[in-house]
Amino acid sequence: MLLTRYLSLRSLRARPLRVLLSMFGITIGVAGILAIGIANQAAMDSITRLFEDTSGRVDLMVTAASSDSGFSDSLARSLVNVPGVQMALPILKAQTALASSSAQTELGLSFFGTNSGGLILYGVDPLGEPQARDYTITNGRFLSEDRQAFEVVLVENYADDQDIRVGDRVGILTPYGVEKVQVVGLMAREGPGQTNNGVFGVLPLEAAQQLFNRPGQVDQFDLILDPKASSPIESIQEVLQKRLGADYSVTYPAGQGRRMTQMLSNYQIGLNFLSGIALFVGAFLIYNAFAMTVVERTREFGMLRAIGMTRRQITQQMLVEALVLGAAGSILGVLLGVLGARGLAAMMSTLLGSPVQSQLTIPPAALAVSLSMGMGVTLLAAALPSIQAGRVTPIAAIRIRGVPRQGWFQRHGWKLGVVLLAVSTALLIWNPFADDPLFRAGSMVVFAMFTGITLIIPAMVDAWERWTRPLMAAIYGASGALGSRNIQRARSRTTLTVGALLVGVAMILVVRGLTGSFAADLRVWVESYLGGDVYIHSSVPLRADLARQISAVDGVAAAASIRYQPTEVRLSDGSFEAITYMAVDPAAYSRVTRFVFSDNRTDSSAALSTLAAGDALFISSVLAEKYQWQVGDAVALRTQGGVRTFTVAAVVVDFFNQGLVVTGNWNDLRRYFHSNEASTILVSVRDPQSVAAVQTRIDDLYGKRYRLSMDSNASIRARVFNLMDQAFSMFDVLALLSVLVASLGVVNTLTMNVIERTREIGMLRATGMTRRQVILMVMAEAGLMGMIGGLLGLVFGVLLSRIFLTGMTAMSGYRLDFVMPASGILSALVVALVISQLAAFPPARQAARTNVLEAIQYE
Amino acid sequence: MSVLQASQLIKRYQLGVHEVNALNGVDFEAAAGEFVAIMGPSGSGKSTLLHLLGGLDAPTGGTVMLAGQELSGLNDQQATLARRRSIGFVFQFFNLLPTLSAEENILLPILIDGKKPAEFKERLDQLIALVGLEERRTHKPDQLSGGEQQRVALARALITQPAILLADEPTGNLDSNTGKAIMELLRRSCDDLNQAIVVVTHDARAAAFADRVVFLRDGQVERRLQLAQDEAPAQRMRAIIEIMESLEL
Ligand SMILES: Nc1ncnc2c1ncn2[C@@H]1O[C@H](COP(=O)(O)OP(=O)(O)OP(=O)(O)O)[C@@H](O)[C@H]1O
Ligand SMILES: [Mg+2]
DSSP states (O other), X not given: OHHHIIIIIHHHHHOHHHHHHXXXXXXXXXXXXXXXXXHHHHHHHHHHHHHHHHHTTOOEEEEESSTTSOEETTHHHHHHTSTTEEEEEEEEEEXXXXXXXXXXXXXXXXXXXXXXXXXXXXXXXXXXXXXHSOOOEEEEOOOOSOTTOOEEEEEHHHHHHTTOOTTOEEEEEETTEEEEEEEEEEEOSSGGGGGGGGOEEEEEHHHHHHHTTOTTEESEEEEEEOTTOSSOHHHHHHHHHHHHOXXXXXXXXXXXXXXHHXXXXXXXXXXXXXXXXXXXXXXXXXXXXXHHHHHHTHHHHHHHHHTTOOHHHHHHHHHHHHHHHHHHHHHHHHHHHHHHHHHHHHHHHHHHTSOOOSSOOOXXXXXXXXXXXXXXXXXXXXXXXXXXXXXOOGGGGTSOOOOOOOOHHHHHHHHHHHHHHHHHHHHHHHOTTTTOTTOHHHHHHHHHHHHHHHHHHHHHHHHHHHHHHHHHHHHHOHHHHHHHHHTTTSHHHHHHHHHHHHXXXXXXXXXXXXXXXXXXXXXXXXXXXXOSSEEEEEEEEEETTHHHHHHTSTXXXXXXXXXEEEEEEEOTTSOEEEEEEEEEOHHHHHHHOOOOBSSTTOOHHHHXXXXXXXXXXXXXXXXXXXXXXXXXXXXXXXXXXXXXXXXXXXXXXXXXXXXXXXXXXHHHHHHHHOOOEEEEEEEEESSGGGHHHHHHHHIIIIIHHHTEEEEEHHHHHHHHHXXXXXXXXXXXXXXXXXXXXXXXHHHHHHHHHHHHTHHHHHHHHHTTOOHHHHHHHHHHHHHHHHHHHHHHHHHHHHHHHHHHHHHHHHHHOOOOOOOOOHHHHHHHHHHHHHHHHHHHHHHHHHHHTOOHHHHHHOO | OEEEEEEEEEEXXXXXXXXXXXXXXXXXXXXXXXXXXXXOXXXXXXXXXXXXXXXXXXXXXXXXXXXXXXXXXXXXXXXXXXXXXXXXXXXXXXXXXXXSOXXXXXXXXXXXXXXXXXXXXXXXXXXXXXXXXXXXXXXXXXXXXXXXXXXXXXXXXXXXXXXXXEEESTTTTSOHHHHHHHHHHHHHHHHHSOOEEEEEOSOHHHHTTSSEEEEEETTEEEXXXXXXXXXXXXXXXXXXXXXXXXXXX
């Protein structure tokens, strides 16, 4: 279209800076959405690949219901007899370590995925295995057919790290001490090679049974089904489960990734929401820019109307401009988003504790969504100004610029605003969105809330201005009072700018409030959870009485054994969910650290003695919220001795295994789980200064013998907090971007005001206003906007974060206390005031440079 | 035969409780090839009349007939099309789009009408020659002087061969020589192109180019003066000034 080329494109080109400013908001929003989409996809791919690849073509897995003990390998025969099952591959899992490696395995404390140190070896059937999983042998060969050969195939990267070559005989830790096996081949770190983050190897089943003293036992059977089987996989799973009984569980391999997926999606909801907010603020910017265009080009439109352009044509031209702007902004956003995705993927890798694919593919759905969001928001934001442009009367071109009429929205909008605000606040408090995992409806309500506040602003501007005039006069002087009064003039422009600032500030507060609350909670827990001074961990199971020996070491105040026992809990519908049973000796444990009871009225000594008496549990607050369990309720766990019922003695704050954890006493562990080995020994030291010395002493005495690795409380804490900060920093970045976008709105608005008032400023200069006074006048206007935006943002930020917190509790089961860090409030206010002043400076200087003569001759 | 015929035009503005009678029953006509000037004191309703004649605004009472079509009865869309095809405007200020070159500005009505500018090349060249802007075709408005800008506006108003050309103080912010040049151009397009032209002006020298002068006062026609173009310019001007003085303008 020729007209488009001449009018729309030219007019865009004539205002490059404005175009750029307006585009920026869209770009940021689109980039955010896309980056999250891409990283999301990459993370999901990584998770599924991890679990799919490591399980290969396996259709179902059979494990013992209580996974710690294995079961007989003779089960294979009855498994293959089930119709539809083609092959049953045994796996014996052994956790060990290389005898030669230095004790550098860290305590695998990761909040979101568990990552234990140490080498994992699988005893497998050398013949069947290659049919189930694709081992890429990079060097040497795969296992021979000899089921008893002491040979091993290791992951190449790990072998390289440990300086192991094909043909080497390496020593591994076994219950008999160090035993030698020969490395016959290396596999690539892909497919099954990704198991345990690549610290992995396979050896023949019978050799493994012999080495690890588990004759005739396996931990798992991987089943491959007959592809031609008539019955669906679900029914085969059902048949198997029924036939094997409650002592076994038959699961799908991919199920393992589900929890991580869920955890990630929570994180992504937050990110998605915030990039939505950035886009929302971007929409303000676009609307503002277009509304300004209409004012600025009133005469142009009037003239075009006079020489015969129809309303439709004018509106269309404006929309074409918006389309071009939206497209350019969105495309730029796509580029930025691809870059941003890299950072985000790195962040998610940290969270997951496993690498997220670095080669990012752009999922078409995310691309489509982000592009159409960008374009859609731009068009929507530009729609009203475009229609207004069409309404410009031809006579407007001829007349000297008149007083802008007060539109319906300025006069009556506040009524709609109040309604929107009331309804959205009520909806948010009621929170019917718990079932919507993506918080889509919830986000819409939040946007409605912001729209509501924005609509109310025009009605409040006069009052604000009157109250704050003395303050403005005090700060900015006489011309400042004049500038402060100017805020009432271009009211819709002012309103939108204030609205954008408000949203940005509120977002900073929400982010600070939520992460602050979450971090505070996590901190309390970490502080007490890590109550001891030294953590002792080993890549092999620890004898329970080691704790007693360690407590006798010079300088040690107390030592307590902790056992993390994987088990399952029965839910009200009869199904089971995997959780962790943490076993402690309540007395010993209390000497080292303490429990954090979620209800601080809990009588801790009574609770502890109930726990010590046995058949009792402390459940985590997460479980309590999730399943509505209370003190006194009976909870059934699957144990080695069958399903047993325990009484809930207390609810404690514990985020281990994402809060899916119960605590029981050591006697119950022995009685019901037939185990007496510790996962971790927690040590407290007499003199806090001597932690390092005590650590050395323990290491000298027992380090070698038990392959101990030690971590000081301080270093773990630093690691946890570091992880936490990294996870939250992305939120901060997005919230800050919203404010940045809002500040561009300030630049835009003030520039427009200055252009519009050129004659007036010239007149003021002519009558004796100094340049400095002109600057102060403009700065005062911005300062007032910043103040209104900042204070309102403060109110709504605090309100919203409280609401979100309640909502999050309902959705995830985390019960959090509201903590609004003072730094959050301070930084939000400072940001609003400082940014609005900084943004005001360029237009203020431009105003000060107004040439008096030109200004009064203008037109 | 008159191209433009207005009868009993009334325009009332409501200003709060006050009512302003900008026009109070004005009859007006202009024929093809006729050049009419409208004069009168400030606030007498000259611009208002011009706006009604051009369909920029609707009268409170009375009718405007343009080439046999009643303008005042048209809706916005129809009035817009009438302006686009049958009326040319030249204003005192801001006639041009700053982003377009002189040539593109002249072709603007063609573009708006969705026609191909290439088909109007001949007419464009002819008009550019008429207004003497051969050397300024690709200049942007801010690279043109005020007089040159008005000449571009004039060419633009003529590109569609409108039935009538309306100009509101086209020489209002030009020096007298440039103003004279513009009026000569208007006169020439009236003679050469047989164009009907209505010009609002305060300047007796400018009005002297017209065939007829209509004097307004308080929204009513006070006097009409027929001028013979074969008379000397100075004589015509004297006649106008005489009336202006008698009306205490
Ligand atoms: N939009 C309006 N609202 C109210 N009154 C108006 C409006 N437009 C014009 N008027 C009034 O109508 C009368 C005629 O105005 P008009 O602009 O036609 O005068 P004019 O003869 O063109 O004056 P000038 O020579 O100063 O341009 C004036 O009294 C003016 O105040
Ligand atoms: Mg006038």
